[in-house]
Structures are given as C-alpha cells and as structure tokens.
Amino acid sequence: MVRVLVTGGTGYLGRVLVRHYSERGHEVHATWHRRFPEPRDGVSWHSSDLADLEATRQFVERLGPELVVHTAYATGDAPHDVVTARAPGAIAAASRSIGARLIHLSTDVVFDGTTGGYREGDPLRPVTAYGQAKADAEAAVAAADPGALIVRTSLLYGGGEVGPQEQMVQRALSGDDPRLAFFTDELRSVVQLDDLAAAIVELASASASGPLHVAGPEPVTRHEFAWLLARAQGLAIAPDQVPMAISGDFAGIRPKNCTLDSTVASQLLTTRLRGAREVLAPDAPTLSDR
Numbered sequence: 001m002v003r004v005l006v007t008g009g010t011g012y013l014g015r016v017l018v019r020h021y022s023e024r025g026h027e028v029h030a031t032w033h034r035r036f037p038e039p040r041d042g043v044s045w046h047s048s049d050l051a052d053l054e055a056t057r058q059f060v061e062r063l064g065p066e067l068v069v070h071t072a073y074a075t076g077d078a079p080h081d082v083v084t085a086r087a088p089g090a091i092a093a094a095s096r097s098i099g100a101r102l103i104h105l106s107t108d109v110v111f112d113g114t115t116g117g118y119r120e121g122d123p124l125r126p127v128t129a130y131g132q133a134k135a136d137a138e139a140a141v142a143a144a145d146p147g148a149l150i151v152r153t154s155l156l157y158g159g160g161e162v163g164p165q166e167q168m169v170q171r172a173l174s175g176d177d178p179r180l181a182f183f184t185d186e187l188r189s190v191v192q193l194d195d196l197a198a199a200i201v202e203l204a205s206a207s208a209s210g211p212l213h214v215a216g217p218e219p220v221t222r223h224e225f226a227w228l229l230a231r232a233q234g235l236a237i238a239p240d241q242v243p244m245a246i247s248g249d250f251a252g253i254r255p256k257n258c259t260l261d262s263t264v265a266s267q268l269l270t271t272r273l274r275g276a277r278e279v280l281a282p283d284a285p286t287l288s289d290r
C-alpha cells in the first residue's frame with residue numbers, strides 16, 4: 001500500500017486516478033480547489049490553491065506521500081502562469097525533499113504540431129499560451145526533481161462519464177452551439193481515460209524519469225474523433241453530418257499534428273493503450289475507407 005497524493009483530484013483525470021488508486025487499496029490523498037469533492041471511502045481530501053507556491057510546498061512536505069501524481073492546472077484564469085507553469089516546480093522540489101516519486105502530467109501541445117509523431121527527445125516549440133505554460137512547467141519539474149516522470153499525453157475521453165470532448169460533440173450536434181465545428185486537419189493521439197490512469201498507476205514503480213509519451217497509438221483527426229464519440233453515444237450519423245472546419249481558418253495559431261509516439265511507454269507497460277477506433281467503434285469503417 002502506498003500513500004499517494006493526487007493533485008487536482010476533482011479534475012477529469014484526477015477523479016479517475018483517485019478511483020484507480022482507492023480501488024487498489026492505497027492510502028489516497030487528493031486536492032480540490034473550487035469544486036467540492038464527492039466523498040469516497042478511503043480518500044482524504046485537502047483544499048489547495050497552487051497559486052500559493054510556499055503553502056503548496058509545505059503541504060506536500062507535511063503530508064509526506066510516497067507518490068505524487070500532479071494533474072492540477074488552470075485553464076485561462078489568472079494567475080494562470082503561476083498555477084500551470086510554476087506550481088509544478090514547487091511540487092517537484094517538495095517531492096524531492098521528502099523522497100517521493102513524482103509523476104507530472106503534461107501535454108502534446110508542448111510541440112508545434114508541424115510534423116507529428118513526436119518522440120520524447122524532440123525539441124519543445126509550443127505555439128499556444130497553454131503549451132508554453134506546460135513547457136515551462138516541464139522545465140521547472142526537471143530542474144527541481146530530475147527523477148520525476150513527465151507524462152505527456154493527448155486529448156482524453158471515455159472513463160464512464162461524459163467528459164469535455166463528449167460534451168463538445170453533444171453541443172455541436174444538438175445545435176446548442178452552431179459555431180462549433182471539428183478540424184479535419186488536426187491530428188491527435190487521443191487516449192481513453194482508464195487506459196491512461198492504469199498506465200500512470202503502473203508507471204509509479206518503473207524507474208523511468210524525464211518525459212514519456214503515454215497516448216493512444218492511432219492518430220485521429222478532431223473531426224473523426226468527434227464522429228466516433230457521437231457514434232459511441234448512440235447517434236447513428238454519417239461523418240459528413242458532423243460539422244467540419246479547417247484549422248487554418250481559425251484566427252489563432254493552432255498546433256496541427258501533435259501526434260505522440262508512445263513506443264517507449266508501450267515497451268515499459270503491461271497496460272495496453274488502445275486506439276480511439278478500437279475503443280469507440282471497433283466495427284466502424286475508417287473515414288479513409290468510405
């Protein structure tokens with residue numbers, strides 16, 4: 001049994017990680033910020049604001065976990081750069097000082113999306129503010145705790161609840177948000193939430209450190225992904241009924257092909273990371289077959 005701290009335990013990934021760790025009988029501690037957490041047997045909840053770096057460091061050191069999985073980050077809210085970019089460094093320093101294993105969650109959009117198929121050693125060239133903050137976070141983690149594992153992953157879906165990607169598809173198809181459309185020229189290595197959580201649990205005992213790509217093996221466009229999610233929700237629709245857009249038409253700069261090469265992770269793991277078509281529509285033809 002391990003004393004594990006999951007930061008962002010109220011988040012989309014955090015909730016699933018809390019479930020995975022508690023089902024395995026670990027002593028689970030989890031943090032929340034604004035969303036009051038649902039009580040769960042064997043889980044201790046702690047209120048946290050990562051914007052306070054010193055309090056964050058002291059909290060981790062006082063709690064003394066053997067394993068820290070840092071999922072928390074902020075989207076857009078001020079002070080975004082502190083929470084997303086700098087707090088991971090404070091967590092890494094605290095983890096190192098108490099000898100805890102740290103797994104830090106990062107993203108595919110630390111890359112610029114020009115080539116895809118990114119490997120762990122490829123240079124980071126974020127083109128969005130979020131990507132830059134996560135790249136800064138990675139650098140802070142690696143500097144403060146070189147033994148930390150930095151798990152880069154892609155769009156998350158599934159896991160037994162309607163997540164952000166599923167919600168976006170529902171909004172687009174119900175007509176609630178007629179401006180919503182899905183890019184046919186943006187590729188991602190989307191990953192099912194329970195596959196990722198199981199991989200993260202398994203990686204705690206691996207000796208790997210530094211960046212590791214843990215994502216789905218099958219690149220899908222955002223448009224095909226939306227279609228697969230719609231089908232999995234029971235909507236019998238053709239791909240061309242899902243609103244389409246071209247990334248280039250979007251006003252801001254967006255990374256197009258951020259697919260991750262997860263070969264190294266697949267050699268370390270017994271958990272299999274499944275592709276979106278296998279999970280969502282094993283019997284469906286691919287768009288290129290049509």
Ligand SMILES: NC(=O)c1ccc[n+]([C@@H]2O[C@H](COP(=O)([O-])OP(=O)(O)OC[C@H]3O[C@@H](n4cnc5c(N)ncnc54)[C@H](OP(=O)(O)O)[C@@H]3O)[C@@H](O)[C@H]2O)c1
Pocket residue numbers: 007008009010011012013014031032033034035036048049050051070071072073074075083105106107108134153154155156
């Ligand atoms: N979702 C994806 O598709 C995706 C893709 C690639 C990488 N990732 C990475 O995976 C990780 C988890 O993503 P997610 O989608 O699960 O995130 P999420 O659902 O947005 O959850 C974010 C978590 O961070 C907490 N948080 C926000 N501001 C905070 C603050 N100031 N102090 C303390 N905690 C704060 C939130 O707490 P409250 O809810 O209680 O406010 C929540 O628990 C992130 O590091 C993200 O970069 C996600």
